Amino acid sequence: MQKKGKFVLFTIDEFDQWLQQTRFSRSVKLVQNHHTFQPSYAQFDGGNHFALLNGMEHFHMAERGFAEIAQNLTSFPDGTVALCRSIDKVPAGIKGANQEGICLENLGNFDGGGNSMTPAHRDAIVKINALLCREFHLTPSTDTIVFHHWYDLNSGQRTGGSGTTKSCPGSAFFGGNSVDSAAANFVPLVARTLATLTGGVAPTPPQANGAADVIATTLNVRSGRGASFPIVKSLARGVRVNVFETADGWCRIHPSEQQWVATRYLRFA
Secondary structure, three states, X not given: OEEEOOEEEEOHHHHHHHHHHOOOOEOOOEEEEXXXXXXXXXXXXXXXXXXXXXXXXXXHHHOOOOOOOOOOEEEOOOOOEEEOOOOOOOOXXXXXXXXXXXXXXXXOOOOOOOOOOOHHHHHHHHHHHXXXXXXXXXXXXXXXXXXXXXXXXXXXXXXXXXXXXXXXXXXXXXXXXXXXXHHHHHHHHHHHHHHHHHOOOOOOOOOOOEEEEXXXXXXXXXXXXXXXXXXXXXXXXXXXXXXXXXXXXXXXXXXXXXXXXXXXXXXXX
């Protein structure tokens, strides 16, 4: 594992371990798949991961007006994966699908005639999707693993590829960017890898009592139900959380960990 500034670069095995050791608070129901288009493989020299990430963040902030880099994760041709924006932060990946989504940018141009995906990159992309499905108890399908191409850029509605769309994650991404292509080619690979990770046991999501959105600018998550308990982390406005228990004006937002927030700073969905 390597860290430079806000970015953390993992091997795929290190990422697996990190996911298992880290506790997240945000509700996640979608894994978004993208390609960067630019930078592409031509700009990757095998050792400039952080320079490329910094360049992407600069572009997203200067040209797109974002507060930071858009994606939560970035995969690279050598099979590594970088943490970019905190998993507990809503990404700026797909209009209409961000609130409960994780944005995975795959470095490269995977349109027809673009980059030929390396075997290491191909394996990493599949495993990252499977690991995220395991972590967030998602069953791989075209309802949980989504492509940017399926959403209209103006309305944010899922159209399946009609309307004003990007080709992202590439017209040749694992054989194509259509819903049917993903169902036939990409999702089965993720499902098989997930089965290997879990011993064939289907993911069972913990049963929440409901979902709620953070309405405070910054909401402290505490280790118990009261302002005297230590702060575990903070969540930004707009983050959606699952609520597993309510008591004394506080909500527990993790199925097993003592992560509590004040109820008055939530709006129930």
